[in-house]
Amino acid sequence: MSQTPSRVYLRLFLLTTCFALTGSVASMTVSVGSLVGHAIAENKALATLPLFLKLLGTMSAGLPASLLMRRVGRRNGFLVGTSLGLLGALTGSYAIRIGNFPLFCASTYTLGLMMGVNHLYRFAAVEVAGSAFKAKAVSLVMAGGIVSGTLGPTLAVQGEDWIENAPFAGGYLAVAGVYVLVAGILAFLDLPRPTVEEQHGTRRPLGELIAQPNLILAVASAALSYGVMAFIMTATPLAMMHRGHLFSDTALVIQGHVMGMFLPSFFTGSLIQRFGAPRMMATGVVLNLVCIALNVHGESWWHFWTSLMLLGVGWNFMFISGTTLLTETHRPAEKALVQGCNDFLVFAMAASGSLLAGVLLSVMDWQQLNLIALPLLGVVVITLVWYRLRQRPATPEALASAASSGD
DSSP states (O other): OOOOHHHHHHHHHHHHHHHHHHTHHHHHHHHHHHHHHHHHOSSGGGTTHHHHHHHHHHHHHHHHHHHHHHHHOHHHHHHHHHHHHHHHHHHHHHHHHHTOHHHHHHHHHHHHHHHHHHTTHHHHHHHHHOGGGHHHHHHHHHTTHHHHHHHHHHHHHHTTTSSTTOTTHHHHHHHHHHHHHHHHHHHTOOOOOOOHHHHHSOOOOHHHHHTOHHHHHHHHHHHHHHHHHHHHHHHHHHHHHHTTOOHHHHHHHHHHHHHHHHTTHHHHHHHHHHHOHHHHHHHHHHHHHHHHHHHHHOOSHHHHHHHHHHHHHHHHHHHHHHHHHHTTSOOGGGHHHHHHHHHHHHHHHHHHHHHHHHHHHTTSOHHHHHHHTHHHHHHHHHHHHHHHHHHSOOOHHHHHHHHHHHO
């Protein structure tokens, strides 16, 4: 039974709302995770461990969550993820109150698991919108990142002093309240149930599945763009500190980066529909190259702000294009495996980029670090060229030769 456009828009709006609200913990963890770690960890060198554990949780949740949703449906899967978020937020608040660093790390990993589930909202949006509007649907959900990027730090600031002698514990309690609200929305949100074909349909051999040019390109674009983005973004605040920039200046640079990541989502889907995913990926690569060129050229505030803003836009084009193209690569019964493995690779690259950034910046200068990202972008370029060559129509001579060989 077909749905009215107003019903589709309402469900997309609610999906975007859930994505935005549950994603707020990611920006809050970036804002205060290392500060909390430094305050309660006996070994101060482990202060950034919670940030890594969040990424590790996000990386490890994608495939299990996809397989779970194939059995129980999107809504129930998202409810499980939201419950994990509620548990992680409450545990995090309690860990801060009693000063227990291992428990805080466990809570951060649990919140990372929730984020792995959270990123599957973009695929649920495709199912709600249908194939004709999938690019716009993905873009609209990703636009919720604008709210996530501002809500998390706001909750952290507002809740900093709610609980005496436990800075930021109140912020985690506020996030727990947000998850209760999301669970209420999900309880009344009607999402498509898994079909018989999704659960029991025919699946191609793994070798045939992963050999598809559009699948290879989709995963390369999404995963490598995330790796480059996490690598440069994580190193930027450290580089700015080493160059004597104030923290307030760094905060403005990060805000510009977040806007670059999510604000284009309002029109990225339309651009993909008009120009195609490969061209938008190529545009994203060019923006990443301009970002690196600016970072190599200078170290003024404007260099940092402009480069990170372009980095965000480039990531947006490459990631949403990759996600859109990925939805064309699988049969219904293969959907959970393809989407889950894709997200595992995406966040594995993100975690690796974040870890390597701090390590490499301690042994090389800022300009050299930026050049490290070039080979990753080169892989995307090579994959794009290979993909275009595979898509090129056969010449009349080749067709005639094939016809004669078949006689």
